[in-house]
Amino acid sequence: MEIDGEHLRIMRRGRIASISLQSLASPPSIRKGMLGTALTITSDVHNDVTLKGASHLDARAFSKELKEAWVRFNLLALEKEAARLERVLAAVRALEGPTSYPAACKVSPLLDDARALDTSLLSKLQSEAIGPEATARIAVVRKFAGDPRTARANGISAFVTAELDRWKDFFDTIESKPLTPEQRLSIVVDEDATLVLAGAGSGKTSVITAKAAYLVKAGIRRPEEILLLAFAKNAAAEMSERVEARSGVPIVARTFHAIAYDIIGIVEGSKPALADHATDDLAFTNLIKQILKDLVRSQSAVSKAIIQWFAHFLVEPKTEWDFNTKHEFYTHMESQDLRTLQGEKVKSYEELQIANWLYENGVEYEYEPVYEHKIPETGRRDYQPDFRLTESGIYIEHFGVRRQKMSNGSERLVTAPFVDRDKYLAGMVWKRQVHAEHETILIETYSYERQEGRLLTGLAEKLAPHVTLKPRPLDTIYDRIVELKQVDEFSKLLGTFLRKFKSGGYSLQDCEAKSVRMKQGQRARAFLDVFAPVFEEYQRRLDGRIDFEDMILRAAHYAETGRYVSPFRHILVDEFQDISQSRARLVKALKAQHPDVRVFAVGDDWQSIFRFAGSDIHLMRHFGREFGGSFDGEAGLHRTVDLGRTFRSVDQIAFAARTFVLRNPAQIQKRIVPAGTATEPAIRIVTVSRNEDERKLSDVLSALATGPNPEAKPATVLLLGRYRFLEPDMQGLRRCFSQLRITFKTIHASKGLEADHVILLNADSGRTGFPSEIVDDLLLSLVSPEEEAYQNAEERRVMYVAMTRARHTMTILASNARPSAFVTELKNDPAYGIVAAPGAEQEAHVCGECGGRLLGVTGQDGRIWYRCEHVQHCANLLPACPSCATALPRRADGTMETRCTCGASYPTCPECEDGWLVERSGTYGRFLGCVRYPTCVGKAKISAAERPVARRPRRRTRN
Structure with missing residues (x-):
């Protein structure tokens, strides 16, 4: 053995090996024996090497020299990285009492440094070589490198505790009332992505304005480094004023569209013209209606697709076989509003198809007329065939039967699960006998024909010998559809689909493939056949101008490609539950421009009710995945703070609303601390018989006008309707009840408002009822990242918004004959603790x-x-x-x-x-x-x- 600089050279049987001094785990050891002294070298990377039979004096001297070389080597290596070690050590120790929030984006670079240093040096240094003091310093860094999550968590806890105390006076005075502990916590937390769950009436505006002021006053950011985003102009203006008034900090809040428009202007040098309908939802819907009308009159192929949609696919094509009970089937049919192009309501989807085919082909008919011949006393009601063709006198009966293959190869007719097969088949025989006896012509159609895709072609063949078809002009049929007001709601559906289609960056091929995966069948195909030409025409009519979807996407593209360089380090987003895919893309692009950008989002997924405007609730539900940072191999890192406390609703309303919205398990769990305790029933359901709407509303208002009012000022009453057409005679009501301050809003327009008392009008079932059967159309799932599997998911949130506008009482007016499914749930489930108005309920x-x-x-x-x-x-x-x-x-x-x-x-x-x-x-x-x-x-x-x-x-x- 011999020492050669930083290596130990070993010669054995003519072979030479080399061991680095860095790899020595300890100084050499010597052991005296009868045949001489053995010297052993222990290495981290080689097997132990022992030299036997050496002179004891030689071995001891060599051992001493080797140890000194080994110590010199370790100390020299440590000295070379001393500055780096000191820097990392200081930063790690600072985590024990940090002066700023140890966000993942700030601590990750430190962790990278610590682990790199540990790998290259610290893990190879030997404590016996460098001494106890240096070993202790190294241990601090090595412990952090081995368990950084605990170190960061302890640092966060220490910072939050100290910061809450340091800024106590600020939190006590920034608003008219001191901020709650939850609000204070949400402000000092400053993770890569922070989500503040702000339930109805929990003071979210206070939080976001105080956060902006705190960032500047604490010296964390300059005003120009903060991007404060709101969804509406008035909200942005109010926020800007509130920040400056409360703190003196001049931060301008902007809408998404305003910042996007500014980005486009900076990159392009000028701002493109904005489409007229971009700021007007009514104008947007009217444009879609006009496009539909023009396509019907100008393009025959497209007009056929449009008429096909309205005639056969406007409603969900479910039949008796899709339900287990008559009650379920009847409830579904009533919710679909099966109104024919001729104007009458029919009892099944297949009858609707037949009626509309007759209308399209100019075949005049009566629906369910009384049979022309008097039937002898049978104990039955008067016989009413399904259809009678008025010119030819031919009758059509549609029979709800399908064919079933038997094990022996034969076939038999079967009925829906809840229909008595024998009785139904006997009825078919009786009807045939009636027509045979009275020599009237009966044409029969069957459910199995639709199942086999030949219901209407088969009907045409059966009628051919008796009837001459006179197809109505397509524009005439379309005028009839307009007259029936079916175009209005369909235009809204098309508009919602179009906005989500653009903002999500979808293609028609994407939608077609998804419709196949989701088994949406012919209805989705029929819808896309209409949507494709409508979208093409819509884009053509933009004529160089841009809409809001184009605006956001173009700005996001400029940020993603670096053509726009963002000055923002903190992005604060209000009403985050309303964010769309395109807006999220813009936020992500701005966040990605600098490693230390934070996203602070305030919202309530329970109040996500603007899907028709493109909002996507999944962005909030998967907040960490979409906007979070990464640390120690963990992705999607974020912090969630639940404000919990409501300053608005009493306990009965707050808890009932929470229970109601959480029936959908996909909603984020939040705790609720109510504003007070109700001493009287706070939620009432009043059933309304036909034509009693005005009287029952007056009765409720009378009770509120004469009831106790703890406040000196007049009580406020907010009338809510799912649709604007439900607005009653407001002038008359204000005249009759002048002691009340009464207003009307749609539920969507009421968001952010509150009143002493809320009255929900017309909580009935039906296509334009509540829940609306239109808003939650499954077709919208084709342009959503994930389908909301829970039935009436968004409508349930709309109901939550309605309930949480009320401070003291909520009264729900619902049809006695056709109450909303929501009303039935609230009334029947004791978990809600809701009572019916005295004398209004009859035994069920x-x-x-x-x-x-x-x-x-x-x-x-x-x-x-x-x-x-x-x-x-x-x-x-x-x-x-x-x-x-x-x-x-x-x-x-x-x-x-x-x-x-x-x-x-x-x-x-x-x-x-x-x-x-x-x-x-x-x-x-x-x-x-x-x-x-x-x-x-x-x-x-x-x-x-x-x-x-x-x-x-x-x-x-x-x-």
């Missing part, structure tokens, strides 16, 4: 025919009748109890009696679920017949022991 009765509800109505004869809510589909109609004339007798379990709450009882009908028997006269004398006759022909003989009189139980005396 289930319809034995379809599973719907039996509702009490007053007939033309002044008597009370109980009619199924699905009156268009279900013929169930029952009189009130003959004894009390108000309540509905119901079947008693385990007996053959039907009893009323008044005490009367009747024999139960043997044929139907709901009927009972009353005395009737017939050809053969007196008998007991069902009260539902002629719908039900249940009967029984009158026995001597049983008179057909209501029997009352003997009244019990109280002890």
